[in-house]
Amino acid sequence: MSNKEKLIASAQKNLLKGQVAKAIKDYQRVVELDPKDIRNRQKLADLFVRAKMPKEAQEHYEAVARYFSENGFFLKAIAVYKQMQRIDPARIDLYHRLAELNARQGLIGNSLAEYKSLVNHYEKQGLLPEAVNILRKMKEVDPENLNIRVKIAETYARAGMQDKGQAEFRDILKALKTKRDPAKILKLHEIFQPLFPDDMDIRIGHARALIDAGDAAKGVERLKKLHAAQAANPELLRHLAAGFQRLGDFESERAACESLLKLNPAEANIREGYLRACLKAQKPVEALEKLELWREDFLAAKRTDLLKELYEKLHEALPEDTRVVNGLKGLYQALGEGDKLFDLMAVSGDASLVEFLEEDERERHPFVGAADFPVTLDLEPEVAEAPRDEQADLVMDLPEEFLIEEPVQSEPATEPTAIGTPLMEDDLELDLEFDGDEPPAASFSEEISDLAEGEDAFDADSGELELIELPDFPTADQESAPGVVEAPPAAPEEGGLDFFSDELPDLEFDLEPEPELQPSSTATPRAATTAPLSHVEQARLEGDLSRFKKVLESQIDAGDAETHFNLGIAFKEMGLLDDAVAEFDQAMKNMTRRLDSLTLKGICLAEKGDLDGAEEAFKSALLLPDIAEGDLCNLYFELGQLHERRGLPRDALNYFEKVAAQDPSFREVSQLIRKLRRQLGLGGGDDKGRVSYL
Template sequence: MSNKEKLIAAAQKNLLKGQIAKAIKDYQKVVELDPRDIRSRQKLADLFLRAKMPKEAQEQYEGVARYFAENGFFLKAIAVYKQIQRIDPGRVEVYHRLAELNARQGLVGNALAEYKSLVNHYEKQGLLPEAINILHKMKDIDSENLNIRVKIAESYARAGLRDKGLAEFRDILKVLRAKRDPGKTLKLYTIFQPLFPAEPEIRKGHARALIDAGQVAAGVERVNKMLRDQPEDSALLRTLAFGLHRLGDFTGECQAWRSLLEQEPADLDVREGFLRACLKAEHYEEAVQKLELWQEDLFGAQRTELLKDLYEKLHAVLPDDPRVIKNLQAVYQACGEGEKLLDLMSFGEDDALAETSLSGRQDQEMLEGSVLAEAHLDLADDQDGADFADADTVEELPLELLEENLPAQDPGPSLEQSEKQDTEPELELEFDGDLLADLAPSGTAEEETGEEPDFDDADLGELELIELPDFTPVGAAGEPEPAPCASAVTESAVEAEETQDFFTDELPDLDIEFGDVEDTASLPASAPPAASSTLSQVEQERLDGDFTRFKKSLESQIDEGDAETHFNLGIAFKEMGLLDDAIAEFDQATGNLARRLSSLALKGICLKEKGDFDGAEEAFKSALLLPDIVESDLCNLYFELGLLQENRDQPEEALHYFEQVAHQDPSFREVSKRITQLRGRLGVKGGDDQGRVSYL
């Protein structure tokens, strides 16, 4: 027996006697003899922890964790660093290292959780540049997460970096507009309005966002307040017209368009908005006059469909107006709609006998007065197949055809009014989404307030991670292989290669919670220095409340590879005694059917070790309900339920489960011996199942 083996044997004997101090000395000698024995070094760290010597324990754990990380055993390294974090939650570099390792392993959610703890810590310390730097690291590993980008923009604003904050805000707004979500757009403005209270772009956009989100009266009120100081602002006037239209105040809408016409008299979109508002407000005479005045410009701009729509609506309410009839006929000719033209020409002839004497020449003369008469008209290719010899056929129409009892052509249902403004489309987010299912598009328009200025980046510098010193075992030659370890995860679980791609989550819901992080240790709070923010304390508190209510925790989809990683990390945490972390990982792994049974079983064992017997029983029974469960899995689950009932001092229930195991496999894990002991304790004869109750 070598000296190393003798020392390990001696340490085991001392442990059996409860002499931890002597066992520590034995393992210290073992580590000195063989620095590459990672198993003994980890055991020494465990003993230091049992002896309430946290500083010494952390020193040994760091050596173990560094060795695992350098040799690609990332899951083992994560488990050991997590233990260090539990011993001393105030070590900032451990959060950095855990975030890096989780990201390299592809555990994006875990990495973000560690980074979130760092963001909270730096914010509490008033170190906003450092917090922004961590947020950018989060953005690097989850670039599609809008919640992170919102937090970056907010942090820039709080740090006094106004231009950078506005640039980030605009980038987020572009994404939201593309997703057509007015509700989340309003939330975004709600966050940034207090941060930039005097910024015209934010104020105008907030008012429009209120209207788009259905809070029309509030939005219109904000617009009117701004117009008192800026009565000629065209963007505000457009938003006012849109809001008044949504409120049904069409007279007010007409006035808003009139004000716009004074500034932009040649803008065809403004003209269209005014004409449609006149129709809604029943200002028909004004609409006819303006349309006659502008129709040549509209025709020249190839807006014949708009002319047709407007004249058809006017004809529906003014059927006998000769101006409307004349110009509508010209529009139909320009559009090549011969059948509608004939219907319009015969409209009302049955009620006016004098008009039956009109000749084809008179019809042609009526058209010659139109401003559209010079347009090239060719009805030979009419879509309804009318057979005309040439362009002059109209004046040769036989009188008897015109005198036929033809019904008046129904102009058809009115087209939906479209408020064509110089705006962006209204927005549909998932953050998610999420934090991100597609929402129904709103179909309205979003206001554009100008071009983005070119902003220069402020020099924040890069926050360098605190590197732990390299662990170089004394006397080690080359890179040692990891020694076998009783608490180690199987090789297939821990030798996972570094993933090439991180998760690709759905767009989240802008609801990320950057408050307390449940799944990670919290950095100890300390009195922060004077805040560098330009905001008042009242504004900051209000923003904190709004932002917290607005966000929720991160979620990610679990595929087969991710489930395997979470499962293996859960095993590593379990073997390190980190039961809560292990349970959290097993919960993640249950998202994939291939690992659901094993994850539920191991979760139940962890809960049992914690003393949560009800939770353990629920986990085991949930596993029993899974489809296609095989005999060996049934035996394992029944056996664990039997052990659980023994721990509860429920011998009858325990006997029931053990008998279920024996029915499947009498040789399974000495189940026969346990049955015999329980029957003897209960005074039950072998095979007596009378009166037995199933507890499943």
Template structure:
């Protein structure tokens, strides 16, 4: 039986009032009353999950989140579903199935590098739990979306051999051996063919390839595009299901979407020295592919991230290079790695010699004790090893950090901005070229909106920071960051941000009046009535 709209609104308002009063258990009971009439309301389940966390009922929160995510997927709100699954991942970091679901959703969205990273994480957890066949399923998913990933296919072959799936193991060893031959990796190709002959001593092709010089003109074309031809999202999401896994409920129109394979990888094995060598030789495309492969294995490794930042720098992607290299140089300085920090700073200053942030950082690195940090220049020096500054993590393809903006209790200085938000205003001063790749920034903006709607303000601010670096979303994203600050009761910080936006030359077009309006409202709430009246009068229409 459905609930009348007026009664539903009154019930929801009562639940909110109970939650505001700290009566979370009673609020949950009231929200559940709404489910009697609307059992498929994903937002209600999500709210129940948030409230369950406040009373430390993690199992109840997880159950509600799973229901919310499932319903969001059914309704086509994939970004909201991802936001909820990430909540579950925080509560159950060792739950392999959650990573699988995130990977499947990234396949649906066409973000194949993200999907590969999620599937790898899931496979590692299944292996740790002794569920080898499930891990093998995840590797097959990766092989479908990234058929040129020889490391994954070699691992597949080894797992198949362990599970006595000899025919499949031979097929994979042969694929990898031929790929190694095409790449000129003769010793590794020999190893792959020798593994085949240990399983099947009479295998003719493995013997021929092992005993005869490689003749590329006799080889078949590389199977990169042909393997994925004709495959759809369903072939990955539904065609490879882990035992006991959760199946995404997707419409046929989504499942029938043609699969978009990940960009091909090629060349020598992915190692840090090889990536550095490729960078030094100016082979930026291969260096970037290699370092992204390394980041799939260890997204937290600053050395890998630094190589990626230097690639951005040499490609002329100054904004991306700034974002990556500045915080790594800060981190290395804080860790006492002053020589390495200096190398990054010098490399950046060769391209951007007038950048004041890097010039100031260079002074600190060369003159201050290593533990001093950019975030607290006026505080006493913190001894090395006692406390280190937080810095963003770089994740492959659109990778996301978990704690960019601290909660209100972390104490953002009144009126001050986080360093990562402050960096947004360096772009116009540096006069760099506008970033390209607008779709990527739109995705960050949309994900930020989804996070904000879910109450994930920290994650929302992170996404809006990334979106603000795009060619069209600076004003909109900064306005949303200010809204998140206001939701965290950081009104003074929100005012400081909007004042900076209003003074920025990029604050043009239809978004300008909205900045003035939001700032005027904050002024009014803060008792600055004269300032508010002046701005309200200056708004032609909103």
């Protein structure tokens, strides 16, 4: 036996005798003899922990962790660093290393958790720039996580770096707008408005967010107050118009648009909004007058569809108005919509244009015959004659491009076909059916929203994502005082973009700083310059952002599950049971490792003495489908042991007998059954009575 082996044997003997100090000496000599013996160095570190010599333990763990890290055993390195962190939770460098190692392994959640601890620490110290630096690293690790960016923006704001904070805020807002999530946009404003109380854009944005999230009354109320101070703010007016529209107050919407027109008289979208508002406010005459004025501009902007839609609506409201009829005729002709033109002429009795229309129809529908026009026979002559000149006028008014699109028919179709009649009737019916349908064009509110920084109008009821549940908290300005914003109803989650599930990790524990790390009034002058957090705000920062995570649990892919699972095992081997449980919780999010993770979680919890938790884990595992016989035996066996520990021998026996029914040689189940049956005074547990020799 080599010297080293002798020393190890000696150490083991000493440990059996409980002589830890002697065992430490043996292992120290082992490590001296073979400095590269990582396994025994780790044992030595473990013994130092047992001997309550944390400094020495850290020294050797450090060497072990470095070795693992340098040789690619990152999970083992993580486990060792985690052990070191447990021994000395105030060592900031360990959080950094753990965060980096976890990130390298793709364990994003763990990495963020370590960073979050650092953020907490720096925040408590009042070292906000350092906190921001860490948050930036978090952003690098998980760039899609908007919560990190929210936190960065908040931290900037609280550190007095308003510009940077606002810039971050706008980036986040942009991202949220891309995701079309009014509820989250509202929450974002609720967070930031108190941080930037003088920022008019945020206040207006907040009001608009209320409107889009379904609380239009509150949003409009706020906008009205802001309008009193900034009557000439076009953005504000746009949102106000949208708010009124949402409330169904079309007269006020029209008035808001009118005010906007005064500021931007030539803007096509505002004109459109005004016209639509007039129509909805039952003021078609005003709409028509303006439309006649702006028609050329719309045509120039190639907004013929809009013109057609508006004229059609006007025609419904003012069917006798020749300006409307002529406008429509010109448009139909320009757009090649002969059916509608015909229909319009039939309704307006313009018989003089029947021939023209007939030719046009035959050109486009060669099977349509003369017999297809019985409707024209019903036209009243005086109405039918009138519009020819007006139609001509309209044609004169149309730009050349429209005239070119409709070539004059030189050869009228003269041969009717047998199938022409029913086809024409069908077409007519279809046209009639579609008459009066809502236009497919974008609503004014959408247009208005598009103008406002490309913002989209949101329908509160159509939100796709889950609601972020942040608490309401008091705002500094008076406008929020009358009614705290109520969260709109949660939108359906399915199909949503659950980016909040990539949440800031839920780190319940805070750093427990050593005395020298405790913030002092002299050491942290910046803390004094920063406004102290209110209780509500502090609670929100500490808890509610992390609560996002709990809203939904995301699935993880098999590779991540495997990594978490392996790390869990590494933690378990290190005796870091809580950390192991956390990893198994992660790993079980993927089906491939769910059974094993639940089983090992149960074993860890049982080892910790949390028998209820262990039982729950084992029973959850039993509910999984397609459990192999061996796994089933294992779970029953663990449950049996659990109940035996609880002093419930009958329950334990029940589980052990389930194991034996599957595999009587499974571990020591037969002996346990015999023992329990004897203990319970039950027969049949002993083979002796059942085996005899003849």
